[in-house]
Amino acid sequence: MAAAAGDGGSVPPKSPTAEAPPASQPRLTPNTMPWERCVAGVQSALKDPLARFLREQIEKAGCTVWPTLIRAAICTASGGYTSGKGIEVCCNHMRKQDEITQVIIHELVHAYDDCVVKNINWNNCAHHACSEIRANHLSGNCHYKRELMKGFLKIKGHEPECVKRRALLSVQNNPSCRGKAAKEAVENVWDTCYNDPRPFDKAP
Ligand SMILES: [Zn+2]
Numbered sequence: 001m002a003a004a005a006g007d008g009g010s011v012p013p014k015s016p017t018a019e020a021p022p023a024s025q026p027r028l029t030p031n032t033m034p035w036e037r038c039v040a041g042v043q044s045a046l047k048d049p050l051a052r053f054l055r056e057q058i059e060k061a062g063c064t065v066w067p068t069l070i071r072a073a074i075c076t077a078s079g080g081y082t083s084g085k086g087i088e089v090c091c092n093h094m095r096k097q098d099e100i101t102q103v104i105i106h107e108l109v110h111a112y113d114d115c116v117v118k119n120i121n122w123n124n125c126a127h128h129a130c131s132e133i134r135a136n137h138l139s140g141n142c143h144y145k146r147e148l149m150k151g152f153l154k155i156k157g158h159e160p161e162c163v164k165r166r167a168l169l170s171v172q173n174n175p176s177c178r179g180k181a182a183k184e185a186v187e188n189v190w191d192t193c194y195n196d197p198r199p200f201d202k203a204p
Pocket of ligand 1: 110
């Protein structure tokens with residue numbers, strides 16, 4: 001299989017895709033962590049309870065995660081997942097531990113979908129959109145404190161709005177889903193995928 005998903009995105013085969021960079025950030029992220037701290041941060045993130053739970057569920061489903069799946073890298077988004085290759089955390093964009101942990105949880109949701117969803121095709125915009133919606137929702141990428149710090153907070157209904165915005169950005173990075181295709185895919189699968197919390201009982 002070949003596919004990748006970025007920190008908000010999944011990608012097509014053989015071109016490790018990157019998640020869309022946060023809309024609020026320029027391509028060059030200021031105040032990034034030193035490389036060694038980011039590498040250590042990846043290790044700490046693996047101890048996060050949500051990351052551990054996702055790992056267990058992926059392994060239960062018969063796929064492997066640690067230790068080769070997750071690595072620190074220099075890349076163009078915040079992170080990415082490539083089917084058969086694993087997860088990259090773009091350390092050149094990481095400013096703090098919480099961001100690393102978020103990226104890893106987000107990408108683990110893609111890895112889970114890649115393992116569990118039958119015949120998932122990352123070049124299929126609906127498949128990619130569904131996994132992005134789930135990854136952004138279940139990873140807490142849009143929990144209000146984080147959004148507040150990024151200046152995106154609008155109290156009511158902001159979480160779904162944020163999930164949709166981020167999912168769209170990542171799907172738009174998929175060369176198979178340019179233009180209207182990304183938006184249509186996100187809208188078409190929204191209800192089903194936003195309300196699918198697997199492997200959690202409900203969104204953490
Ligand atoms: Zn993603």
